[in-house]
Amino acid sequence: MASLGSLPFVIETKAESCVLLHCKNHHRPKFTHFSYKPRKSLEATCLHELTCGISLRCDGRRQLWRIKRVRSSDSEEGVGDVDTEDTLQATIEKSKKVLAMQRDLLQRIAERRKLVSSVNSNHPDKISYEERNDSLQNQDVASSTGSMEPGQILPSEAGPYGVDSSQQLKKADSEAVWSDALPSFLSRNSETTSVKDKQDKDSKNSSLLVESGASDPVIEDVQPPPLAGANVMNVILVAAECAPWSKTGGLGDVAGALPKALARRGHRVMVVAPRYGNYAETQDTGVRKRYKVDGQDVEVIYFQAYIDGVDFVFIECPMFLHIENNIYGGNRMDILKRMILFCKAAVEVPWHVPCGGVCYGDGNLVFIANDWHTALLPVYLKAYYRDNGLMKYTRSVLVIHNIAHQGRGPVDDFRYVDLPENYMDLFRLYDPVGGEHFNIFAAGLRTADRIVTVSHGYAWELKTSEGGWGLHNIINECDWKFTGIVNGIDTKDWNPQYDVHLTSDGYTNYSLEGLQTGKPQCKAALQKELGLPVRPEVPVIGFIGRLDHQKGVDLIAEAVPWMMGQDVQLIMLGTGRPDLEQMLRQFENQHQDKIRGWVGFSVKTAHRMTAGADILLMPSRFEPCGLNQLYAMSYGTVPVAHAVGGLRDTVQPFDPFKESGLGWTFDSADTNKLIHALGNCLYTYREYKNSWEGLQRRGMMQELSWDHAAVHYEEVLVAAKYQW
Ligand SMILES: Nc1ncnc2c1ncn2[C@@H]1O[C@H](COP(=O)(O)OP(=O)(O)O[C@H]2O[C@H](CO)[C@@H](O)[C@H](O)[C@H]2O)[C@@H](O)[C@H]1O
Numbered sequence: 001m002a003s004l005g006s007l008p009f010v011i012e013t014k015a016e017s018c019v020l021l022h023c024k025n026h027h028r029p030k031f032t033h034f035s036y037k038p039r040k041s042l043e044a045t046c047l048h049e050l051t052c053g054i055s056l057r058c059d060g061r062r063q064l065w066r067i068k069r070v071r072s073s074d075s076e077e078g079v080g081d082v083d084t085e086d087t088l089q090a091t092i093e094k095s096k097k098v099l100a101m102q103r104d105l106l107q108r109i110a111e112r113r114k115l116v117s118s119v120n121s122n123h124p125d126k127i128s129y130e131e132r133n134d135s136l137q138n139q140d141v142a143s144s145t146g147s148m149e150p151g152q153i154l155p156s157e158a159g160p161y162g163v164d165s166s167q168q169l170k171k172a173d174s175e176a177v178w179s180d181a182l183p184s185f186l187s188r189n190s191e192t193t194s195v196k197d198k199q200d201k202d203s204k205n206s207s208l209l210v211e212s213g214a215s216d217p218v219i220e221d222v223q224p225p226p227l228a229g230a231n232v233m234n235v236i237l238v239a240a241e242c243a244p245w246s247k248t249g250g251l252g253d254v255a256g257a258l259p260k261a262l263a264r265r266g267h268r269v270m271v272v273a274p275r276y277g278n279y280a281e282t283q284d285t286g287v288r289k290r291y292k293v294d295g296q297d298v299e300v301i302y303f304q305a306y307i308d309g310v311d312f313v314f315i316e317c318p319m320f321l322h323i324e325n326n327i328y329g330g331n332r333m334d335i336l337k338r339m340i341l342f343c344k345a346a347v348e349v350p351w352h353v354p355c356g357g358v359c360y361g362d363g364n365l366v367f368i369a370n371d372w373h374t375a376l377l378p379v380y381l382k383a384y385y386r387d388n389g390l391m392k393y394t395r396s397v398l399v400i401h402n403i404a405h406q407g408r409g410p411v412d413d414f415r416y417v418d419l420p421e422n423y424m425d426l427f428r429l430y431d432p433v434g435g436e437h438f439n440i441f442a443a444g445l446r447t448a449d450r451i452v453t454v455s456h457g458y459a460w461e462l463k464t465s466e467g468g469w470g471l472h473n474i475i476n477e478c479d480w481k482f483t484g485i486v487n488g489i490d491t492k493d494w495n496p497q498y499d500v501h502l503t504s505d506g507y508t509n510y511s512l513e514g515l516q517t518g519k520p521q522c523k524a525a526l527q528k529e530l531g532l533p534v535r536p537e538v539p540v541i542g543f544i545g546r547l548d549h550q551k552g553v554d555l556i557a558e559a560v561p562w563m564m565g566q567d568v569q570l571i572m573l574g575t576g577r578p579d580l581e582q583m584l585r586q587f588e589n590q591h592q593d594k595i596r597g598w599v600g601f602s603v604k605t606a607h608r609m610t611a612g613a614d615i616l617l618m619p620s621r622f623e624p625c626g627l628n629q630l631y632a633m634s635y636g637t638v639p640v641a642h643a644v645g646g647l648r649d650t651v652q653p654f655d656p657f658k659e660s661g662l663g664w665t666f667d668s669a670d671t672n673k674l675i676h677a678l679g680n681c682l683y684t685y686r687e688y689k690n691s692w693e694g695l696q697r698r699g700m701m702q703e704l705s706w707d708h709a710a711v712h713y714e715e716v717l718v719a720a721k722y723q724w
Pocket of ligand 1: 248249250251253254401402454487544545546573574575600601602603606623624625626627628646
């Protein structure tokens with residue numbers, strides 16, 4: 001038995017073959033593919049809506065396929081044969097349901113309209129920014145003293161407080177686009193059609209007898225039932241960077257990959273990021289909105305692309321354009337204003353941006369904000385909307401990728417974020433370093449429904465005064481909603497078997513089976529490309545990362561004299577602190593035949609180094625998760641890392657007696673300890689080839705994909721959803 005939404009279907013077949021169920025009404029057609037034996041009922045679930053129409057197509061043979069619709073209450077046994085009366089009955093039942101749903105929707109609209117007009121009658125149509133501010137503050141006070149009605153909404157046009165319920169409802173009247181403002185399960189069912197359209201479509205759906213052979217050949221797109229099952233929800237990940245469009249480090253990788261894994265579990269997933277450049281894949285949605293930033297109205301344009309099951313929405317405005325190489329550049333105020341604008345515009349995306357024709361809506365929705373740059377989003381969600389009876393079913397999760405950057409400023413910065421006075425306490429923080437100050441990360445952590453960080457080790461460290469960078473007390477207070485989930489990797493982008501950067505210049509793709517030939521070929525290609533002596537026996541040591549205090553580049557620098565006494569080659573790729581960049585260049589100049597210091601950001605080189613190096617150094621002082629060691633291991637490159645944060649979680653130390661483990665770790669950020677670990681590593685590389693290969697193989701055989709982490713994220717999203 002197959003089921004479409006809550007309506008089950010039986011597919012009856014007469015010959016062995018395969019068919020496709022095609023949900024025509026869905027804005028983005030999805031297919032379910034069945035292989036089957038003659039006269040057998042089939043199990044399948046359509047991901048689409050209750051109201052989707054379907055048609056059957058077969059694989060080219062001239063067979064007559066039949067599909068029968070039955071009532072959801074029917075038992076399986078009673079539905080074996082095709083019966084037009086039953087089909088008709090099922091259609092009538094379905095029509096009734098649709099009509100009931102539409103009635104319910106119309107009633108809700110009427111109620112909302114009443115509410116809006118009563119609010120409008122108390123407020124002039126156009127109120128100034130300051131008036132809105134007062135109004136918000138007053139309502140906030142009213143709310144907290146209990147005089148505000150539940151569900152009461154703000155009387156604004158899309159502006160600093162963004163919610164334009166009245167506008168939306170007026171528009172709904174004429175254009176029937178009210179789905180934007182409704183909970184998503186209603187919005188999507190309603191799409192943008194009228195009741196009559198629905199009925200028309202419904203009646204069309206009753207003709208379910210399809211002759212095969214006339215249609216296109218089968219193009220398979222296997223869609224099993226959603227892995228998330230009943231937990232399927234709408235998820236919007238908001239981040240300041242998103243690979244491949246924008247990336248300064250690991251956050252970009254996560255924003256580009258985690259959403260795809262969540263989508264694979266059946267969630268409807270969107271990523272919202274600034275549009276820093278002219279991204280070819282994206283289309284102008286035609287949606288333009290204005291938001292207040294530092295008293296100025298700033299217009300944003302929403303662009304959109306649908307890739308690998310994920311809606312990518314990019315927010316364009318002159319503040320973002322052409323800074324892709326300097327995303328976090330500019331002075332403190334510039335960055336703050338960009339992030340304020342970004343968060344204000346992002347939180348309203350589910351209302352304004354129709355992805356595939358249909359907005360996400362604010363029901364059954366969870367935002368995933370990332371780091372301090374988007375930590376204002378949970379605050380705006382609460383202050384502008386949820387405190388005012390809007391977005392009642394929307395939740396937020398804040399992910400900590402790096403606590404070292406917090407959006408700190410003087411207390412006076414509070415005036416830029418356009419929030420009611422009583423919100424100041426969320427931002428206020430005192431610590432011995434910053435004194436009393438304004439802290440955006442603090443406010444986000446306090447406001448989000450759930451907090452995640454990117455490994456268990458880092459989750460523990462964040463609660464200590466050394467690891468929490470002044471936010472440990474807040475994190476300890478929030479322990480009940482705080483969890484660690486180790487990052488995954490994008491196994492499409494970062495996979496030696498398919499890596500697009502290994503297809504030219506002498507490099508080659510390789511898998512576990514081809515490790516012994518493929519990896520040496522990549523090593524030779526890397527040595528050649530960088531102008532180092534092409535010597536297969538010499539260990540190539542790599543470092544990739546931001547050149548800053550976190551990554552422990554200075555520890556490598558201190559170890560360079562020792563390393564140069566060894567027969568090794570060292571390749572370092574990074575950008576960051578000018579003094580460390582200069583140091584890289586200097587090392588290369590001093591040791592032309594042994595060191596390459598590549599100052600720059602090159603994704604291609606990072607991939608090629610990961611494939612061609614034997615060893616990856618990660619002496620990070622702190623490392624929330626670390627992706628490079630995960631990439632390295634999956635390419636058969638052995639990590640030598642400081643056992644901290646996610647590195648401790650993911651690099652199990654080599655045990656020569658048990659022939660277990662994945663690399664070498666050292667327990668404090670100390671040059672001698674680095675040298676000791678690297679020394680053992682080099683000794684094993686040279687003297688114990690089998691052990692070395694074992695290390696490589698164990699690394700490559702790990703399941704490091706995002707699919708695993710996505711299950712844990714889903715648990716957090718569900719917990720957030722039921723958080724009141
Ligand atoms: N010069 C360069 N050229 C090309 N590519 C370069 C590069 N420098 C860095 N990269 C790439 O940027 C990414 C860095 O990711 P990491 O997770 O190692 O660190 P980052 O500190 O940025 O991320 C933070 O967020 C991530 C994600 O949660 C955490 O894993 C991490 O611990 C935390 O510090 C990798 O994809 C790496 O290849």
